[in-house]
Amino acid sequence: xxxxxxxxxxxxxxxxxxxTTSAAISQSLPxxxxxxxxxxxxxxxxxxxxxxxxxxIMYFNGQEVPQNEAxxxxxxxxxxxxxxxNAQKALKALFR
Numbered sequence: 282x283x284x285x286x287x288x289x290x291x292x293x294x295x296x297x298x299x300x301t302t303s304a305a306i307s308q309s310l311p312x313x314x315x316x317x318x319x320x321x322x323x324x325x326x327x328x329x330x331x332x333x334x335x336x337x338i339m340y341f342n343g344q345e346v347p348q349n350e351a352x353x354x355x356x357x358x359x360x361x362x363x364x365x366x367n368a369q370k371a372l373k374a375l376f377r
Contacts, residue, residue: 337360
């Protein structure tokens with residue numbers, strides 16, 4: 282049982298690092314540079330892979346939206362399908 286926990290913890294570490302780094306970068310931007318959730322959602326719905334990744338991160342962390350790993354995975358998948366490497370890494374770590 283302890284091995285399973287250690288393995289899962291080790292495998293999710295890259296996801297945690299990627300998501301916290303992205304969150305830190307987003308927090309460091311001036312407030313007027315932040316996109317609100319509605320405009321981000323609109324861009325993501327139109328196929329913007331960066332917006333899709335950001336929404337995935339927001340849902341994963343529960344940042345400005347309710348935390349929802351299933352929705353996070355959906356947005357990561359949409360971004361990954363367009364070739365976004367960070368979204369691909371997030372998906373791999375999420376489903377290990």
